[in-house]
Amino acid sequence: MLRKWDSLPDFMRNEEVRPYYEILKKKQASLFFKRVFDIVCGLIILIITGIPMMIIAVMIKLDSKGPVFYRQERVTTYGKHFKIHKFRTMVSNADKIGSAVTVDNDSRITRVGAKLRGCRLDELPQVFDLLSGDMSFVGTRPEAVKYVEKYKPEYMATLLLPAGITSEASIRYKDEAELLDGAVDVDKVYVEEVLPGKMKWNLESIRKFSFIHDIGTMIKTVFAVIR
Template sequence: MILREWEKLPEFMKCAEVREYYKILSKKRGSLILKRFFDVVISGILLVILAIPMGIIAVMIKMDSRGPVFYRQERVTTYGKHFRIHKFRTMVSNADKIGSVVTVGNDSRITRVGSKLRGLRLDELPQIFDVLSGDSGIIGTTKKNLDFTGVSLA
């Protein structure tokens, strides 16, 4: 089942605003199931196709600078739910502690490989893992980030 039953929602969510949105989504359960199926199939195919290029990028990142290959970034949905996404690391390790949170033009914290990845938007490829896990979607809002799905609220 995609959505929890209304009675099983946390008490703080049982309000008029959520009820209205819940009714709309309840009528679209089939579409939500189809969307999730689409997300899993497409991201699975993309993962198979992109596995080798992603492996090469991972090696390039490790050769270019110290630190992890992936960067986890926290995002917030329209409804205030926090979730994290994967990206290839394009900046030096601990860049958030060295400078500002916002990256500007020729930021010295961006690595050589990171500059190329950003230019080609390849730093976004690991988000395929987030689509497979249900934290993100190929298109549009995901069921996990609607806050009142079968996934526990964290």
Template structure:
């Protein structure tokens, strides 16, 4: 973890400082967190190589376009990276809609709908785990245009790498359905959905521990299997 003086200017604020002080005392947990991300990512890459190859073929047979979706996202310290996800929409989806997806989105392909239902579209993020751009658990990586709308306190979520899952992801697993009826998806996401997710993200930083991350991973599995968390 960087020293306070080495943080980007936009993160060295009074709002971020309390979260920084909490994480600064969690050196051992941060070490094990990164170790699990790296080792786990390498193991998963080997185990998932064949299933991912099969999915890649299904995507190519289903619709025109690349296998991967590589949108620019934001991770620790405001660093930008291009996330790895299986493409679940038509190839020009970014040009004909918003950066977030609503339920029954017409841009979603047939294979894409199945992948999204089981979150299999996120399997390629093992590559982002290995590179260090992402972690198993952490704030979901937002598109640049949404990070630009962050309140000062939200910047504390950039103290850690973006995550594949989080408590916010579990609580908002039906986010697409929530946005389906919105007349202005971007506005509703920024003004209503994002603040709710950030409440959980910020709480997770204050309560951060390696064991807590493991618990969140198990809770995610149960959530994908259909369990609801209040």
């Protein structure tokens, strides 16, 4: 549930964040149902996808050297750091030989990884982060620490809610890799051009937040993946 204003981290208690906090403060029921939904549906998904995830894990190990999961440090509610669960789709230590964001036709992506990314199956293990409370079905995609450090004061409002598996911004920027393809400085283009666009939708989602709105975003995501 939402913390009291005085209990928020100092970097979040600013005038830009306050309006978003007041909106969420009035939506306690939606916040409760959002968490219950995450737990119940998360358990169901874990049961259904348990065997498929084991098969994918074997495919990853046979395809390239390295761990099954990619555990990069990300940021979620109130600035908490956590290591996200994703199936590894790149060569081992990919984040040390390139940007934290991925461009189209990235040479670091493995053969199996390309297939997983195409269907977003690489995100299935995030069900573990969902059940732990570090993530929710709907919310701002968890950013790498170095990008959060460059957040404008207003962007901190997105940390009032858990990071999400999907969001309106994720749907509209599902071809993000193509936007970054060919950029000389990928990190700079992401921070100065892509991130502000995504944040516009993330902040708008907080203004419109409700449990029903979250369900609508999930339905839109399903159709976006099918397309």
